[in-house]
Amino acid sequence: MYTLIDGKAIADQVKAEIAEEVKHMLAEGKKRPHLAVIIVGHDGGSETYVAHKVKSCEQVGFTSTRLAFEDTITEAELLAEIDKLNADPDVDGFIVQLPLPRHISEQKVIEAIDYRKDVDGFHPINVGRMAIGLPCYVSATPSGIMELLKRYHIETSGKRCVVIGRSNIVGKPVASLMMQKAYPGDATVTVCHSRTKDLKDICLQADIIIAALGKPEFLTADMVKEGATVIDVGTTRVPDASKKSGFRLCGDVKFAEVAPKCAYITPVPGGVGPMTIVSLLKNTLLAAKGEIY
Amino acid sequence: MYTLIDGKAIADQVKAEIAEEVKHMLAEGKKRPHLAVIIVGHDGGSETYVAHKVKSCEQVGFTSTRLAFEDTITEAELLAEIDKLNADPDVDGFIVQLPLPRHISEQKVIEAIDYRKDVDGFHPINVGRMAIGLPCYVSATPSGIMELLKRYHIETSGKRCVVIGRSNIVGKPVASLMMQKAYPGDATVTVCHSRTKDLKDICLQADIIIAALGKPEFLTADMVKEGATVIDVGTTRVPDASKKSGFRLCGDVKFAEVAPKCAYITPVPGGVGPMTIVSLLKNTLLAAKGEIY
Numbered sequence: 188m189y190t191l192i193d194g195k196a197i198a199d200q201v202k203a204e205i206a207e208e209v210k211h212m213l214a215e216g217k218k219r220p221h222l223a224v225i226i227v228g229h230d231g232g233s234e235t236y237v238a239h240k241v242k243s244c245e246q247v248g249f250t251s252t253r254l255a256f257e258d259t260i261t262e263a264e265l266l267a268e269i270d271k272l273n274a275d276p277d278v279d280g281f282i283v284q285l286p287l288p289r290h291i292s293e294q295k296v297i298e299a300i301d302y303r304k305d306v307d308g309f310h311p312i313n314v315g316r317m318a319i320g321l322p323c324y325v326s327a328t329p330s331g332i333m334e335l336l337k338r339y340h341i342e343t344s345g346k347r348c349v350v351i352g353r354s355n356i357v358g359k360p361v362a363s364l365m366m367q368k369a370y371p372g373d374a375t376v377t378v379c380h381s382r383t384k385d386l387k388d389i390c391l392q393a394d395i396i397i398a399a400l401g402k403p404e405f406l407t408a409d410m411v412k413e414g415a416t417v418i419d420v421g422t423t424r425v426p427d428a429s430k431k432s433g434f435r436l437c438g439d440v441k442f443a444e445v446a447p448k449c450a451y452i453t454p455v456p457g458g459v460g461p462m463t464i465v466s467l468l469k470n471t472l473l474a475a476k477g478e479i480y
Numbered sequence: 481m482y483t484l485i486d487g488k489a490i491a492d493q494v495k496a497e498i499a500e501e502v503k504h505m506l507a508e509g510k511k512r513p514h515l516a517v518i519i520v521g522h523d524g525g526s527e528t529y530v531a532h533k534v535k536s537c538e539q540v541g542f543t544s545t546r547l548a549f550e551d552t553i554t555e556a557e558l559l560a561e562i563d564k565l566n567a568d569p570d571v572d573g574f575i576v577q578l579p580l581p582r583h584i585s586e587q588k589v590i591e592a593i594d595y596r597k598d599v600d601g602f603h604p605i606n607v608g609r610m611a612i613g614l615p616c617y618v619s620a621t622p623s624g625i626m627e628l629l630k631r632y633h634i635e636t637s638g639k640r641c642v643v644i645g646r647s648n649i650v651g652k653p654v655a656s657l658m659m660q661k662a663y664p665g666d667a668t669v670t671v672c673h674s675r676t677k678d679l680k681d682i683c684l685q686a687d688i689i690i691a692a693l694g695k696p697e698f699l700t701a702d703m704v705k706e707g708a709t710v711i712d713v714g715t716t717r718v719p720d721a722s723k724k725s726g727f728r729l730c731g732d733v734k735f736a737e738v739a740p741k742c743a744y745i746t747p748v749p750g751g752v753g754p755m756t757i758v759s760l761l762k763n764t765l766l767a768a769k770g771e772i773y
Contacts, residue, residue, distance in 0.1 A: 312605050315603070315607035318648070320648070321604070344675050375676040378668070382666040
């Protein structure tokens, strides 16, 4: 019988811990941690994510600022807004919700953010410090996955870990974390991707599979070893007329057939997803406390 | 019959190409590329490496500056010297030879170097940009390995690559490069280390093995698949009375028994070693031409 990794419950637990810490900070006369979020345009997904982030800030007692701009904003204007937040001593951390309109360079925007306020962990300095194993802001999804492994006391040292997908925001950083001399970590990590041959054989050797390729129900039961831990990072929107929104979130794992073989598995939704906002809150708390830089 | 990867010959070839490019730059009225090297104390290995670097600069027509300090220099004084080089418009790139005396923080020194002049590629910005796949200064050993694979036209796409060792200066960055969407790269990379179980089985699956753990003759024939490519990064000094220096360099691969199973293999010395200085020269050339930043 497998254990379902309840990301929602863990997220609530971590949020409660953060809220408790904010109370202590206020009792000590400190200011509330302050997260600012920049959103450009009216992408439905982005607006939902930003609304969640703002609401989560409220839940834990953070101040939040939502700065919304039309998608006619120029790159120079956006960079000027970023400079304002960089210089604002009340803002502990901020993020620019991606994606951005095509006329704006996302990489330029990411690098314009003061790395000491880069609570999304996308700035090259934070990426580099993570690779080296130095204190830094770890980006939301990899950080959320680590937190789940930790809270469920899942053994990682010496385990075979297969990461499917080599994106800059999930695959590569989670692989980097899983191989660090730390817990969770110390795993023997293999990164697979579109060019990988015999993916099935490689997956069958894995004690831990982290599926982050964005292909609905890609990982099937015949690819998973008995007793493995499966972390599903996929969140593809699949049309579903029975839902009010017209879609449902679909993971990269064929859950119904894979779960019975697993020791631990995350569902979609309710697995990694809820953890990502929590990681953002944790980074903002670290920023407010000056614990990284 | 295996092909011996001749790092010395490739290094000479790349040096000749760089020298040619310097001639063109001078003909166009540009200044010579200028590398500065800081050395602290009198470590025998460090003095030899620095002497090689200075000599290589001469060979390709670079200006070089060797700044030597006693190991009584304070951290603050050293950081002040770094600031001078950061500000010197004639210096295109510079390095601080490691290791440093214990009273000086190597990490603080590395981060004090302007990343745009960090031709060793150790600054977190360069490490992070490499992980993301952006233009950057790649550190010497990983860059040298890539160059060898490229010059020998060794197929890497879709190949199983096993990296033994997870150091910040070799294992992790070379793994990162081998998994990038590029050539060399696009490999399915597994990083092994001290906590890895069944290392032998993992190595036996590898088309390419990069041994970078620093244990003399660790990789034996029973760990290598017929037709594999083996890159030996080890350079341990082993006492040898028959040598004038009193030691010989010993690789991580038991060459005599492994070589007959290989398609390609690097010797030690004369494999990866000679390429590291060449990578430093290449980075300095890129710095002089302003091609990265």
